[in-house]
Amino acid sequence: MVKKLYTDLKPIEEVFTGWDVLTPDERRFVKNNSTVQYYKKNEVIHYEGDTPTHMMVLANGKAKVYKEGVGSRTQIIRMLKPGEPFGYRAMIANGTYNTNVAAFEPAAVYMLKGDVFISILRHNNAFCFRFLEELAADLGDSDSRTVNLTQKHIRGRLAESLLFLSKSYGMEEDGATINIYLSREDLANLSNMTTSNAIRTLSSFVNEHIIAMDGRKLKIIDEEKLRKISKMG
Amino acid sequence: MVKKLYTDLKPIEEVFTGWDVLTPDERRFVKNNSTVQYYKKNEVIHYEGDTPTHMMVLANGKAKVYKEGVGSRTQIIRMLKPGEPFGYRAMIANGTYNTNVAAFEPAAVYMLKGDVFISILRHNNAFCFRFLEELAADLGDSDSRTVNLTQKHIRGRLAESLLFLSKSYGMEEDGATINIYLSREDLANLSNMTTSNAIRTLSSFVNEHIIAMDGRKLKIIDEEKLRKISKMG
DNA sequence: GCTAAAAAATGTCTTATAACAATGTTTTAT
């Protein structure tokens, strides 16, 4: 099983497009200083407060970036899919991790030594610019997210999460089932609400024929309506 | 008056430390492609949705970065003080402005042509890295802010805002009065609450001898208690 | 396959905070 994963895994230079701009030497440097780590379902990849040591790229699986707030309430900040880099922000900012990251499902993570990553950032301008773009996009998203989570009402927040998940992870073959299966609790933590309210609101959406549910499988029936609810707040 | 401002103004290379890493040629390039714009109290510097044309640095005055959310509710995302760059995130992300920026008080803004800014980013690695650090720090702040604004209760959010303002803008000579005078509405928009509730909560803090008020002048009496309230939520 | 544990579902009750309204106070403009 683990062996199968090893052979299935695309090499680090292929999963993440950011390496495109590296010289052959730099590529070798990256390859020689990278390892793969495997994580079980629900296993934590790094904790808030820890000192970052590696720049990471999710090779496969799905993961959540989250923060524990007041009174052990959890807020999911961002979600990761294969090919996405993470864990590097803290290193660049020269601080500790600001968030936790955990795998939703069995995951493989490429880990590039921190000093190697920083060294390339400092020498290869195109590579540096590439990450500048990445952070610029993330910051815009984060600011929007702040406003959406604070101002929208429950229905709007949940509708937004469903649209986000479907856009981010895509649909299954039927073209309607969202290609990620979250627990109600995770869905609640993504949408800033209690688990009970996530369940209740999902049920309302089913009654209103906006979505269909089969356990954790969520199918979007009326995307237009969902979009409207998300927009209205 | 305007003339006085002109002569008082430090040159663009001095207000913002990011230029340190430029070559003499680049410095000249920046100087030759920069202008100064003056804004009146409450004047908007740029709007959400506009296409960015310049990288800007607040030369003097104070400004707010904010978003209009659902039902014309406003959320202040960030506040600017002299020497801080802004308006460049959208340019790097190759999109439109995600936020509005407006001056709290009469302000002077250095404006560097966008293509010049991008060109230097793409050629000077140290300069690029400098902005990478800037964005990395801002993203960490934004993520924390999301959680604080969604999970803390009203008192916690207001306490946090007061601590933030005092740290960010400093104190007056008395060592206690916060060196920025915000309207109740702005304070509310910074703290994600209605104006009425900002006023009510400020009054409670006064009754509890945590702060003292004199119009818009806010004096922190018991910082320890404020910190505790902010932490507890 | 059975038991224990975790997750989902639902109901009821409470409360924090927004919404609305009315009045007093300070700025600003002329």
Add this chain to the structure above:
DNA sequence: ATAAAACATTGTTATAAGACATTTTTTAGC
């Protein structure tokens, strides 16, 4: 100096969403 507008204050009411409790269903471990 005066009127108008903006801002601050306070009270009352309504409600969205959390807290808590209970039951049902699903999942995981042995």
